[in-house]
Amino acid sequence: MRKWLPLTAVCIGAFMLLVDVTIVTVALPDMAADMHTGFAGLQWVMDIYALALAALLLGSGSLADRIGRRRVYLGGLVIFAAASLVCGLAGGPGALIAFRAVQGVGGAAMAATSMALLSASYQGRDRGVAFGVWGAVNGAAAAAGPIVGGLLTEHFGWRWIFFINLPLCALAVLVTLKAVTESRDPRAQGLDLPGMAAFTVGAGALTYALIRAGEDGWGSASTLALFALAAAAFAAFVLVELRGSRPMLDLSLFRSPAFVAVMIAGLLTSGAAFSYLMYVSLWLQSAEGMSPVGAGLALVPMSLAAFAVAAGAGRLLHGLPARLTIGGGLLLIGAGALLQAGMLDAGDSWPALVPGLLLTGVGVGVSIPSLAASAMGAVPPARAGMAGGVLNTARQLGTALGIAVLGAVFHAGLVDGLGGQPAATADALAAGGAGRLLAVPGARAWVDAAFASGLRETFVVSGALGLVGGLAVVLLMRRPAAGGAGGAGGAGGAARVPAPAGEPAARPQQPA
Structure with missing residues (x-):
């Protein structure tokens, strides 16, 4: 059994990394009440973690290739544990948001090295088994997050969703030190620090602009300034990558229509399928009175x-x-969100969402298994690792931007549903304060109407994102991919769904 210890170490890290994407969702109302934070603060608690992951994944992979994957993985575990401890002890929303970002830094180091560590530790059939188990753990983590978060929040308090990481990190460090050997790329070049900085500023400014748009309006000076900063930062990133001697991202990859299609799919799968869950959780707990576990x-x-x-x-x-599985999966995701919008009326509760959630889940399950294989198959083999990292980045960025966009839509829908109620009422509802408002006689009717309006508009936009993404994939992947030499998907429409026991390149990089 000793040979499976490296797999154990990597799977513990992967489980924590992905659980912390979703575990916070059901704890948000308790966090808001305990820390007296508003809607924007709750969005940042979710968003900053995904943003840090997206911004640092490619850079972490480059650093690991240069100084050692085991070393970077261990560093990621230690950073993740320390940040989790401070998150659990945080006395206010500022500290919590800041150290959620530090958690994302540790998570990026872990995510960027997981596949490389498994590839270096196993060969042949054992490698196929290892990646199969790793993929199953990723899927189980995504499913377990809301339940684990609910149990911990309800029975021990929301701070324990962070404290639980400490013993798991300690175990992962011990097993990694004992069983995982060091590996690196002898041809690795230096870090693209200017590219990392420009991308981080661009992604952060764009997310902040979207969040401020929900509060101050799309035409406010602060919102427009942030959009301008994001545009300037992304333009600088493109220039740095084109002119730099050690680019973090080879922009020539985007000459392949199939690769562009897969990046769109990665971005919109996360944005359309998962980003609205925090708003559903706020509704279920604050307005419907459900427990965190429920x-x-x-x-x-x-x-x-x-x-x-x-x-x-x-x-x-x-x-x-792959254009049928990825594109079809996105169309199902969009249809699932629209089904939720069509079935939810004022006064309904969670059963109205179940058919749409199931349909969305089917779409996610159909599309995700072929995303990574198609990304790598659409580019030359020498760029397969970079392609996988870019896909991971797109998916995490899709989560962050989706939460911000849908937050603005949700808040606007609350305002519409409230009719003549003051805007402060919508702010209170968005921050999980429905329980206090329901103490007012006659408030139940307009609270239900507001949440139904906000969630319906959110689901409609999510559905539109899924449908647009699905159509884009189907159209773009019909065209031959330029430069996709030697990959399984050298032609955009020829990429195939990977076999279940495939080599690492055929494995999903990071389920949401």
Whole structure:
């Protein structure tokens, strides 16, 4: 059994990394009440973690190739543990948000090295088994997050969703030190620090602009200034990558329509399928009176459907063109969100969402297994590792931007549903304060109407994102990919769903 210790070390890290994406969702109302934070603060608690992951994934991979993957993985575990401790002890929203960002730094180091560590530790059939187990753990983590978060929040308090990481990190460090050997790329070059800085500023400014748009309006001076800063930073990033001697991202990859399609799919899969869950959780707990565990269980149908379908997709869908599985999956995600919008009325509760959540989960399970294989198959083999890192970045950025965009839509929908109520009422509802407002006689009717309006508009936008993404994938992947030499998907429409026991390049990089 000693040979499976490296797999154990990597899986513990992967489980924590992904659970912390979703575990916070059901704890948000308790955080808001305890820390007296508003809607924007809750968005940042979710967003900053995904933003740090997105901004640092490629840079962490480059650093690991240069100084050692085991060393960077261990560093990521230590940073993640320390940040989790401070998050659990945080006395205010500022400290919590800051150290959620530090958590994302540690998570990026762990995510960027997981596949490389497994590749270096196993060969042949053992490698296929290792990646199969790793993929299953990723899926289980996504499903377990809301339930684990609900249990910890309800029985021990929300701070324990962070404290629970400490013993897991300690175990992962011990097993890594004992069983994982060091590996690096002898041809690795230096870090692209200007590129990392420009991308981080651009992603952060864009997310902040979207959050401020929900508070101050799309045409406010602060919102427009942040959009301008984001545009300038992304333009600088493109220039740095084009002219730099050690670019973090080879922009020539985007000459392949198939690669562009997969990046769009990665971005919109996360944005359309998962970003609205925090607003659903706020509604279920603050307006419907559900416990954190109950809210977590109400969100599980999507995760279970995605896990079940993804587990069988490799066998059942093997051989189908990736444009059909990825594009079709996104269309199902969009249809699932629109189904939730159509079935939810004022006064309804969580059962109205279940059919749509299940349909969305099926779409996620159909599309995700072939995303990474298609990204790598659309580029030359020498760029396969970079392609996987870019896909991971797109998916995390999709989560961050999706939370910000849908937050603005949700808040606007609350205002519309409240009719003549003051704007401060919508702010209170968005921050989880429905319980206090429901003490007012006659408030139930307008609280229900406001949440129904806010969630319906959120689901409509999510559905539109899914449908647009699905159509873009189907159209772009019909065209031959330029420069996709030697990959499984050298032609955009020829990329196939990977077999379930494939080599690492055929494995999903990071399920949401």
